[in-house]
Amino acid sequence: MSAKGAGNEGKIETVEGHPLDHILRQDRLPHIWCPGCGLGSAMTCFAQAIERVDIPLKKQVLLSGIGCTGRIAGYVNVDSYHTTHGRAIPFATGLKIANPELCVTVFSGDGDLFAIGGNHFLHAARRNVDINVICVNNFNYGMTGGQQGPTTPVEAKTTTTRYGSFEHPFNLPYLAAAIGAVYVSRWTTLHCRHLEKSMEKALQKKGFTFIEIVSPCPTGFGRPNKLGEGLEELRYYREKSVIKNDASWDEMDLHMRGEEPIVVGDFLDTEKPTYLELEEQMLRKRGFMK
Amino acid sequence: MKAVLTGSHFMLGDIACAEGALAAGCNFFGGYPITPATETAERMALRLPQVGGHYIQMEDEIASLAAVLGASCAGAKAMTATSGPGFSLMQENIGLGIVTETPCVIVNVQRGGPSTGLPTLAGQADMMQAKWGSHGDYEAIAYVPNSCQEMFDFTIKAFNTAEKYRQPVFVMADEIIGHMTERVVIPGPKKIKLVSRKRPKGKKNYLPFKPDKDLIPPMALAGEGYGIHITGLTHDARGYPVIDEETQHEMVTRLIEKIRRHAPKIWEFEEVETEDADIVVVSYGAASRSAGRAVNIARKEGIKAGLMRLITAWPFPEKRIKELAESAKAFVVPEINMGQISREVERFASGRVLSVTHAGGGMLSPEAVLQKIKEVAK
Numbered sequence: 001m002s003a004k005g006a007g008n009e010g011k012i013e014t015v016e017g018h019p020l021d022h023i024l025r026q027d028r029l030p031h032i033w034c035p036g037c038g039l040g041s042a043m044t045c046f047a048q049a050i051e052r053v054d055i056p057l058k059k060q061v062l063l064s065g066i067g068c069t070g071r072i073a074g075y076v077n078v079d080s081y082h083t084t085h086g087r088a089i090p091f092a093t094g095l096k097i098a099n100p101e102l103c104v105t106v107f108s109g110d111g112d113l114f115a116i117g118g119n120h121f122l123h124a125a126r127r128n129v130d131i132n133v134i135c136v137n138n139f140n141y142g143m144t145g146g147q148q149g150p151t152t153p154v155e156a157k158t159t160t161t162r163y164g165s166f167e168h169p170f171n172l173p174y175l176a177a178a179i180g181a182v183y184v185s186r187w188t189t190l191h192c193r194h195l196e197k198s199m200e201k202a203l204q205k206k207g208f209t210f211i212e213i214v215s216p217c218p219t220g221f222g223r224p225n226k227l228g229e230g231l232e233e234l235r236y237y238r239e240k241s242v243i244k245n246d247a248s249w250d251e252m253d254l255h256m257r258g259e260e261p262i263v264v265g266d267f268l269d270t271e272k273p274t275y276l277e278l279e280e281q282m283l284r285k286r287g288f289m290k
Numbered sequence: 291m292k293a294v295l296t297g298s299h300f301m302l303g304d305i306a307c308a309e310g311a312l313a314a315g316c317n318f319f320g321g322y323p324i325t326p327a328t329e330t331a332e333r334m335a336l337r338l339p340q341v342g343g344h345y346i347q348m349e350d351e352i353a354s355l356a357a358v359l360g361a362s363c364a365g366a367k368a369m370t371a372t373s374g375p376g377f378s379l380m381q382e383n384i385g386l387g388i389v390t391e392t393p394c395v396i397v398n399v400q401r402g403g404p405s406t407g408l409p410t411l412a413g414q415a416d417m418m419q420a421k422w423g424s425h426g427d428y429e430a431i432a433y434v435p436n437s438c439q440e441m442f443d444f445t446i447k448a449f450n451t452a453e454k455y456r457q458p459v460f461v462m463a464d465e466i467i468g469h470m471t472e473r474v475v476i477p478g479p480k481k482i483k484l485v486s487r488k489r490p491k492g493k494k495n496y497l498p499f500k501p502d503k504d505l506i507p508p509m510a511l512a513g514e515g516y517g518i519h520i521t522g523l524t525h526d527a528r529g530y531p532v533i534d535e536e537t538q539h540e541m542v543t544r545l546i547e548k549i550r551r552h553a554p555k556i557w558e559f560e561e562v563e564t565e566d567a568d569i570v571v572v573s574y575g576a577a578s579r580s581a582g583r584a585v586n587i588a589r590k591e592g593i594k595a596g597l598m599r600l601i602t603a604w605p606f607p608e609k610r611i612k613e614l615a616e617s618a619k620a621f622v623v624p625e626i627n628m629g630q631i632s633r634e635v636e637r638f639a640s641g642r643v644l645s646v647t648h649a650g651g652g653m654l655s656p657e658a659v660l661q662k663i664k665e666v667a668k
Contacts, residue, residue: 025519028530058515074519074531079512081363082521082531083356084386090320090353094360094368095512097344098318102364102513120356123349279344288339 023047023057025077032071034142036222036230038189038215042136043072045192046107049199050078055103061095062105063088065117068143068217069109069136086117089124092131100276103203105132111141111149114170118150125179125208127275132202132209135172138217139256146220153256157224172212174249177268182207184268186252188214188237191264198266207274214254214262225256237262291340294479301474303441303467304329304371307397308337309474310445311369313482316395317343318366320357322350322376325409326465327399330371351376355383358394363520365511367449371397373465374416375406378423384458385424386522388545391499391507393452393487395445397461399468400575400626402650412465413650414575415627420460421604427542429549430604431556432460434574438472444601450485451556455548456506462603464626466576466653490516499541500527505548549605558601559610563589567596569666570618572611572635574600577624577654584624584659593667603631611638620666624659626650642666 024047033039050060057078064073066085073080083091088106096104106113113121113135124131140158141147147160151172155164176184183205187195195213202209216222216233227233244251245265252263273281283289294313301309308330311319319334335345344361348354354370361368372380377398387394400416402408420432431451433444444461452459490496490508498518501507507527510516523531524538549556562585564570569588573581578599588595598614600607615621621639623632624646632645646662648654 058517059513061512074521077517079514079517080519081360081390081512082519082523083359084382084522087352087356087383090348090356091360091363093346093348093353094318094320094357094362094366095364096360097346097357098361098364098366098368099511099513119349120353123353279339283339 036218041189065112089120176210183209306441308333310442314449318361318368351379369395387458391456557607564596583656
């Protein structure tokens with residue numbers, strides 16, 4: 001890919017490539033995401049992170065389920081698996097156990113991971129399988145046309161909550177920490193540097209890690225909820241986001257309206273043996289491994 | 291501990307299935323306990339760590355098959371074992387296994403249904419679910435054992451066929467076979483023929499879904515540096531999603547043809563006294579034991595009956611049914627369901643096809659089969 005930019009003295013400067021070109025499948029671009037969508041930023045942060053960490057790209061595996069975020073697996077130039085709706089986590093579990101040398105990341109949306117896939121998220125975190133789960137939370141089912149999802153805030157309008165949602169949404173960092181994740185963080189797509197750092201950390205950390213990315217979906221969520229286009233939603237993030245690493249769990253609820261803040265940060269970073277480490281420990285104890 | 295327990299054993303069908311898997315090189319089991327298939331999972335939980343493999347008990351059957359597919363993509367010979375309700379939950383990921391051409395083995399020890407049905411009692415009523423359960427068009431491959439020895443032997447066959455044709459393969463057992471104990475002879479490891487999936491010859495020009503002349507593409511694994519993209523969406527040879535009519539036609543046709551073209555090599559059956567048979571009894575699994583006895587008695591009574599026992603139910607050995615139909619005047623199809631494979635026989639037999647049905651919960655009796663044979667012989 002080459003991009004052209006105008007120099008400030010009328011000179012035309014040609015850039016031969018982008019530093020991240022080799023990490024994307026250029027023959028699949030342009031992507032299918034809507035203008036103003038946060039997925040491009042989320043993917044760029046991930047591309048930066050997988051390049052920066054000291055893990056060869058050929059050992060990186062990216063998985064996803066279904067939906068807009070699910071398409072990320074097809075754009076990043078590492079071994080990637082686009083699986084059935086909600087089932088990327090158990091697929092990743094099998095893959096990681098069968099080849100523990102792989103660095104396995106599941107990158108999917110709030111609907112995929114927490115509605116149809118909710119149970120798998122719980123159990124993978126409980127087992128502390130050494131995989132990374134990154135959730136792009138745009139508060140709705142984008143690809144299917146902006147329906148309510150498990151993170152849709154109370155009162156929010158979607159194509160299936162015409163009178164405002166009357167379901168309590170998930171507080172994802174709280175959930176992840178409660179069920180056993182060893183690393184939990186949340187950023188918006190505006191917090192690119194923080195997000196990249198979190199991703200780098202997650203990729204290198206042993207055990208089940210979780211990152212939530214609050215992301216604009218102007219088409220499905222922004223417009224009906226008067227958050228405006230992508231840029232306006234980013235402006236909203238800038239005004240409302242508060243970095244608070246030691247936030248209490250109830251402070252992390254996302255309301256996405258009024259004066260309520262969007263609390264972001266690195267909420268949890270702890271250690272405990274992974275699924276494979278415990279398996280090995282048990283087998284050693286019983287003399288099945290030297 | 292050895293992977294292959296060479297010798298003669300008195301063994302439960304479900305355990306023989308697990309031992310067959312280990313002999314076939316299985317090193318990953320992802321499953322969820324369900325009667326009457328639980329003993330296979332329990333045996334794998336005991337045995338896999340002894341041979342350097344992994345057993346994981348997943349949160350449900352959907353996750354089980356997802357984990358099995360993931361493990362297979364990382365290079366494992368992977369399997370799961372379940373019964374009807376679990377098999378129903380696996381159907382969506384069976385489709386993923388078909389479309390991504392991921393080899394694995396799914397054992398279904400059938401019980402009575404629908405729904406929770408008869409957890410501890412026999413059925414053979416998932417035969418059509420094995421063929422048509424997942425959405426979309428595909429060709430299924432299913433083995434139907436009728437003894438503990440065959441639980442061992444056919445599980446090996448299932449692994450080999452799955453690896454060869456790169457798709458999920460079923461062992462459609464039933465509660466009677468799963469829960470009976472019989473002599474099982476396990477040969478030496480060198481006597482067991484093993485097949486492994488075709489692998490790419492090099493990275494140059496490799497496309498994950500570009501088939502060779504036999505319609506089977508070589509399979510690259512995760513972490514080998516191929517940078518593959520694998521999707522459940524309709525895809526081209528690169529594995530990239532292409533959502534149009536042409537690509538769909540090309541992909542589905544190849545997936546179907548991959549099995550149909552090789553069907554004569556895949557289908558297996560066993561025949562007893564069919565050469566001059568007026569009445570051919572077509573049966574499989576537990577029911578075929580009663581069918582065999584009925585045919586013996588009928589012969590003693592002067593009725594020209596023969597038995598065609600299915601070893602593969604899918605692909606259905608239609609060619610042989612057509613051949614037999616040239617001389618036989620009727621087919622009798624006993625099975626522990628309300629007539630599933632019977633309809634398949636009907637499609638290819640020109641003469642009369644009579645079903646011997648049993649709703650499940652027990653063994654179909656030889657008398658019921660004999661009665662039907664006599665009815666036709668009149």
